Each structure stands twice: as structure tokens, then as C-alpha cells.
Amino acid sequence: MPRPTDDVHAFEARATDAELDDLRTRLAAARLPETETVDRTASGRRRWDQGVPLADLVDVVHHWRTAYDWRAFEARLDAIGQFRTTVDGLGIHFLHRRSPRADAVPLVLTHGWPGSVAEFAHIVEELADPGDDDAPAFHVVVPSLPGFGYSDKPTATGWGIERIAAAWVELTGRLGYDRFLAHGGDWGGSVTTVLGGRFPEHVLGVHTLLAEAPPGLTTDGLTEDERRWAQETRDFRRHRTAYAKQQATRPQTVGYALVDSPVGLLAWILDKFAEWSDTEDSPFERIPVDRVLDDVTLYWLTRTGASAARIYHESHASLDPDLRVDVPAAVTMYPGGIEKTPRPWAEQRYRRIVRWNAPDTGGHFPSLEVPAAFVADLRDGLAAVLAARH
Template sequence: MVDELADPKDADAPAFHVVVPSLPGFGYSDKPATTGWGTEKIAAAWVELMGRLGYSTFLAHGGDWGGNITTVLAGRFPEHVLGIHTLFAEAPPGLSTDGLTAAERKWTEDTRDFWRHRAAYAKQQATRPQTIGYSLVDSPVGLLAWILDKFADWSDTEDSPFETISRDRILDDVTLYWLTRTGASAARIYYESHNSLDPELRVDVPSAISMYPRDIEKCPRPWAQERYRQIVRWRSPERGGHFPSLEVPEFFAKDLQEGFAAVLAAHR
């Protein structure tokens, strides 16, 4: 999350302050001791966190679960969220494919295929997170296989995730889960939040949205506009999958900065 965005070439621009919170149960955060830590509660916690840090208004960015939480932040707390940049636009359910382009229809077919044939991990964690959780904190090889499978399937590569992401970066990610023993606690967000996004939630703050070509879920713009009512920037990059900050880091950083610039320009 960002409280102010500056052009680094502009000496008179405001400071660029970045806050990167760690989701409860992940990485450097504590493991929740109670149930209920779904995306709605996490979004409220982020507002509280930013307030305690002295930021009453801020911008928010996210992908994957962070993208879901970013949507909740913008929809529930527009008085605090100036705007968002997200890689994970979620349309309301039940929309028709009538009027979509051929490319947009392909997006919906790819997403449907993912949930039917490649999302067993999510169904497992959404229904029986502790069953797999014990394995993820007991075996480093099991944890590596569980995580590497996602890097292999979700990155924009032909044969191996190591085509774009180094072994060291992936091992860093796995090691963080292993040393903090968060394989089980991280899985619980699926149980707490799977399919929990309010179908009536609307985002009225300025929104910048990027759909990377090999991401696991891609939302057509006509569908996204049913929830995100003020899209100020829409991009469909030529390269990148679910992990663009690792796969195409320079492009991702530029896209993020330009997206936030478009959001701030909407307030002028």
C-alpha cells in the first residue's frame, strides 16, 4: 500500500512511501489464534494499520489474495482508499458472454478450465486446510513440491519456471514458508475466504487494472466494469503470468507506477 506516489525524476514531487503488510498467517505475520481472518477482516485491519502509521488516506495494490483484499478495501473503505491498482479484477457472478470479443471469450474459457481442472489445491485448502497443512510444516520436500507446482503452472514460460525466475528466488520463497512454519496457517485463508467476495460490492474509487496474459484468472473489461465503476487505466501486457514482479520486474514496476499516476490524476 502507498500513501503518496511520486515521480522519482521530479524533485518537487511528494515522497513515495510504501507499506508492504504481510497477510495474517503468512511470512512475517503472526499466525491467527482465532477463526474469522478472512479478506473482510484483513482489509479492516489494513485500514487500522495505516491509520496507526499516520496515513488516513492511501493507494492500494494487490494480486491474488492481495488483489481480493484490495477490492474489499476500495469497496468498503472509499473514505481511506484514494484508488487501487490490481492484477486480479473480480466481476460479479452470473454475467453473460454476449457481446464479448473472441479474445475475451477465450479468457473466460481459460478461467473456467483452470477452476475445473487445475485448482485442486484451492479446493483442498478451502475445505480441509489442516490435512495438507500438517504435511506442509513437516516436510521441506513436500512444501517445495506444493509451491513449485504453482510456479511451474502459473508463470509465462514454455517448459520451466526457471526460464524467467531464478532458482534462488523460488527457494527464497519456499524457505520463508519453511522457517516461519506458515504452510498450514497460510492455507487457512482459503477456508476463511473462498468465494466470499460480496457479489454486491462495488468499487467507485479510481481503479487501474492489469491482466497479464498467462495469469490463472483473467476478467474481461466489460465484466470488470460491473464492479469497478471508475476504471482509469486498463492494460493487457504482452508477457507475464501470475508472478509479474518476479517474471517481468522492470515492466511490472513501470506498470504499477503508471497505474497509480492515472489514479491520482483522476483526483485532480
């Protein structure tokens, strides 16, 4: 294993009191629209037909302004260990928790949008030091995507998923990890796929929540459930991706609102937590409000609403249709996920699927919605990946 380099520097996240005071002032002075014009008797998902309901947003804004504790989240990040390094001319922020276990394996967790390292901060310690000798342990690395969190904002085009994957290989090498496991969902799933396909000499195997199939496959031979998955995914792409098209074509335009208005940023992100979580109504049925606010506040304080949106401009529909992943792969399709790929389709790209799991609960944010089940599934999937290499 290569030795760590001196190009990695410790980092601490510290918002100033003035920045936090400014946030509270803006929240108190927010100008809100009138109530949505949905049926007043509507319940469940129907309440969200026009987006985030006014009453729900008012409640979250009040909590954000009067009760939320950003300093607690800063302390959590510091307790894990935060670092920065410059890769390919861009400063990259990451969390790194080295396991005390001698048999631990390096693991890179890559978040997506509208996520951040906040998706994983509460489970890093459990993955690194499970307290059970029978459970696998990992040296956990959680990078912030370019333009997200405390990573630098690219000043030119070119930072798509291929370049990000190459940067992750360079980053892990600097930590002394020549070979590692990789996990991701959403954009993190795309990056993980590129890692497994382009860098098999470094990637031991992958665990993904987004098994992107090659284009042009037919539903012939699929089961009824698999056909339903394919239709649901097709419907999502046709009717529920206005946010992605906006960020892919005009990220700068929407970015002004996301960087200038904390309420606008909250609504833009909360809408996705609501729509993509496996819940009957509010995302807070499963995700604590402070977990969502950790994520939103990180976007706010780092002013990354526009720069994070640009990953869509760089990478939307950009995964190489000919890319194949030959390292062992574990795939988990949560029922509330927005893109669910039938296994026969996934097998056309991921050639060695060693574990396939379709849990009963969980959505697009399983590490936040069902953290215990997510950790157990991740461990089982990666254990199968490692076993397949022997």
C-alpha cells in the first residue's frame, strides 16, 4: 500500500457568527407567496401537488431560525476528520475516518444532488468501528463533489463524472489507499459506475443504488414487476425532471435565487426530499428535520446553490453507453427510488452482480430515511463483493 502524501491538509468548518446572524435575519424577513391552490381537503402526497405546501415551509423556516444548531453539525464533521487537497487544479474537501481494525478496507462514499457529505456524516463512525468483529470495517472517505460544500467551485467547464472519478482515484492514492471499494447513489452512483468501469485496477468492487443500464433495451422477457419498474422510471424521466432540465440548461439563472434566498434554497431542496422519500406525506416522517437542515445550511453557508447545480450541465445523460463494469457489484433498489432498473437490464452494464437487493422500505435518501437498514445492506453488499474476489 502506498504511503500517504503531504498534499493533504486538515480542515475545520467554521461559519462566523455574522454569517449565522445574517441567515436568521433573512429567514425572518422572507417574503412568501400565498397558499397553494390545491384542494383544501387533500391529504398525503396530494398536498404536495404544486410543490412544498406553505404551512410546511413556514414550520421548517421557524425551526431553522429559532432552534436549529449548526454548530452541532460542525462539531460532528470535525469529530470524523475533515481534510482538503488539490486534485487536477481543484481543491477537494473530504471526510476521512480511518478504522482501528487491522482488517479494514478503504471505502469511498459519493453523495449526489441535493445531497452532500451530510448524507453520510451520521453513519461514518459505525462503518469505521462497528463494535462487532463479525461486521466488516472500513476506512471511510467521503468527498464533497466539485462545486459542493467545502470543495472548490470549478471556474471552467469540464468537471463531469469521468473527471470526478479520476480525481477520486488520485485522492485515495494520496491517503495511501491504492485499492478501495466504492458506493454511491444519484450522481454518486454515476461516479461509482465510472470508477468501477474505468479503474478496475484500483476499485475492488462497487455498491450502487443507481444501476444505470445501457440505452436501447427492450422490455421483452421482463417480469411484471420489472416492467412496472421500467414504466415508473420512464414516467419519472418524462414528467418529473423539470428541476434537472433547468439545472442542466440554465444553472446560472436558478443559481441566483438559490444563493440569495435561504427560503428559496430550502424550498428547492425540500421539494426533492419530499417527493423522493418513501413516505406517505412529509419527508419528516422518516428524516429528522435537523438532518435536512444540516444539508440545506451547508449549501447556504458555502454559497453552492449554483455551482452544485452545474453538475447537471456537465454530466446530464453523459454516462458512456458502452461503459461496462467488470469488477464485482452489489446493487440495491429501494422501493421509493426515482430510477429503478430491472436486473436483466442492469446486467448488461454490470457484468458481475454478486448481490441484488430490493428492500421493502426506503427511498432516494436511504442513509437518512432508514439508516440502520442502509448500513446493514451496505455491509452485506460489500461483504459479497469482497468474497467474490477470493
